[in-house]
Amino acid sequence: MWIRxxxxxxxxxxxxxxxxxxxxxxxxxxGETSMKGSKYPLYFAFxxxxxxxLFFITPTVIGFYYSFTDWNINADTISFxxxxxxxxxxxxxxxxxxxxxxxIFAAAVTVFQNVLGLGLALILNEALKAKNFLRMIFFMPYxxxxxxxxxxxxxxxxxxxxxxxxxxxSVGLGxxxxxxxxxxxxxxxxxxxxxxxxxxxxxxxxxxxxxxxxSKDLIESSSMDGAxxxxxxxxxxxxxxxxxxxxxxxxxxxxxxxxxxxxxxLTDGGPGYTTEVFFTYIRNMFSTGQFxxxxxxxxxxxxxxxxxxxPVLMGLKKREMEY
Numbered sequence: 001m002w003i004r005x006x007x008x009x010x011x012x013x014x015x016x017x018x019x020x021x022x023x024x025x026x027x028x029x030x031g032e033t034s035m036k037g038s039k040y041p042l043y044f045a046f047x048x049x050x051x052x053x054l055f056f057i058t059p060t061v062i063g064f065y066y067s068f069t070d071w072n073i074n075a076d077t078i079s080f081x082x083x084x085x086x087x088x089x090x091x092x093x094x095x096x097x098x099x100x101x102x103x104i105f106a107a108a109v110t111v112f113q114n115v116l117g118l119g120l121a122l123i124l125n126e127a128l129k130a131k132n133f134l135r136m137i138f139f140m141p142y143x144x145x146x147x148x149x150x151x152x153x154x155x156x157x158x159x160x161x162x163x164x165x166x167x168x169x170s171v172g173l174g175x176x177x178x179x180x181x182x183x184x185x186x187x188x189x190x191x192x193x194x195x196x197x198x199x200x201x202x203x204x205x206x207x208x209x210x211x212x213x214x215s216k217d218l219i220e221s222s223s224m225d226g227a228x229x230x231x232x233x234x235x236x237x238x239x240x241x242x243x244x245x246x247x248x249x250x251x252x253x254x255x256x257x258x259x260x261x262x263x264x265x266l267t268d269g270g271p272g273y274t275t276e277v278f279f280t281y282i283r284n285m286f287s288t289g290q291f292x293x294x295x296x297x298x299x300x301x302x303x304x305x306x307x308x309x310x311p312v313l314m315g316l317k318k319r320e321m322e323y
Contacts, residue, residue, distance in 0.1 A: 067296035073289025085296035098281040106256040117203025139201035150265025153194045184274040210244030246316040
């Protein structure tokens with residue numbers, strides 16, 4: 001029995017491959033077109049859009065209206081008062097103190113959270129035996145409630161029974177012991193340290209995720225070319241972490257501008273008003289029944305975060321495109 005062997009020329013193979021590719025591309029385009037024309041994905045988004053509209057957009061619009069009224073718990077009626085609430089904002093020394101403290105807190109936490117988080121990520125990205133355990137330990141404070149952390153550190157900062165002062169006394173450094181939360185010189189500093197302990201692990205995880213996408217071959221080849229550690233970090237690692245830096249800086253800045261629970265538990269804005277921040281001030285205004293004025297302060301904070309956050313985001317995004 002004779003079997004006939006058929007030889008297919010290379011041009012024929014190319015034409016067959018091109019035809020198959022064209023058919024596959026045509027099917028893919030048809031699939032994409034049908035997906036684009038389909039209304040089903042929009043239906044899945046409706047619940048999320050409804051929740052967003054109900055719990056974010058609606059309260060924002062209502063709050064914007066009430067910020068132009070004299071809504072007060074002691075008044076029987078609510079009347080429009082124009083810009084009186086907003087003019088009062090700039091004549092209130094206590095609010096200016098809260099504004100200054102919030103900016104100091106946000107700047108310090110944003111800078112040191114990213115510096116410490118990046119440092120930990122670089123260390124724990126190395127081939128350490130206990131690196132997974134250490135990653136878990138450093139990230140764990142972030143999942144704990146800020147209120148719980150506040151109570152823990154209030155005990156740590158206690159002037160007589162706190163761990164810090166007891167440790168200083170035990171090593172002969174009792175002169176450095178302070179009333180950390182009741183001394184105006186150290187109260188805000190103590191809150192910043194507490195919040196850094198809580199949030200640094202989050203930045204570490206984001207930077208660790210960014211480090212996983214940096215090619216080890218690139219690092220090794222630069223080492224073979226004679227680049228030392230600082231040069232590798234400055235010209236290779238740090239530029240390639242631009243996206244992680246954007247996420248960390250923006251989230252750290254926004255969250256630190258909204259700090260409330262930690263301050264409420266540790267100092268409640270004291271001593272005096274030395275640790276007063278925006279949300280403790282807003283809480284106090286609501287508790288005294290000045291609802292219209294408090295709403296105006298809240299909207300001013302929203303505008304402030306937007307005015308600071310948008311330029312920062314644009315600058316960081318521009319840096320990402322450069323690299």
